[in-house]
Amino acid sequence: MNHTNIEIKAKLNNHRKIRETLKSKNANFKGKSHQIDTYFNIRKGKLKLREEKIGNSLIYYDREDKKGPRQSSVTLFKLPPKSSLKKLLTRALGILVVVDKQREVYFIDNVEFHLDSIKDLGNFVEIEVTNEDSNIGKAKLIEQCQFFLDLFKISQNDLISSSYSDLLLKKK
16 A cells, blocks of 8 residues: 655653544544564665564655654565564564554544554654545645644754664664
């Protein structure tokens, strides 16, 4: 499945204020999950295997590293249960880094919100606005993302320009 999304990522002290704002806007709470994202060594973009109770996915994405709304091109492949793909990718490419996260997921229309607690990094929020199910243009996606940045009162200083994997690699 291919789609384009606009997203932001920001560092937080805690999730309380954003969680309260989402509830006040009648966001649809989808649940909590524990995700293990194993990133593999590749030359361009990011390739990760996401493992969680609801299923596993192989995800390739390429995006610009900048603070604020940024475009990602994403390809996602759902894996059958008990796939041996992780073992194959580990042997073929090698593991770059593993991201261990607890995630709360909320939705408002085509906007997905992730309240993430990342082992060894702390708390973050991700806002992902996608056109997966419609013909919404890029300008509208950026506008939607900016609306929620303003609503949550996220400052420019709190915005993160790179992935959790990059943050963990810098920390090592």
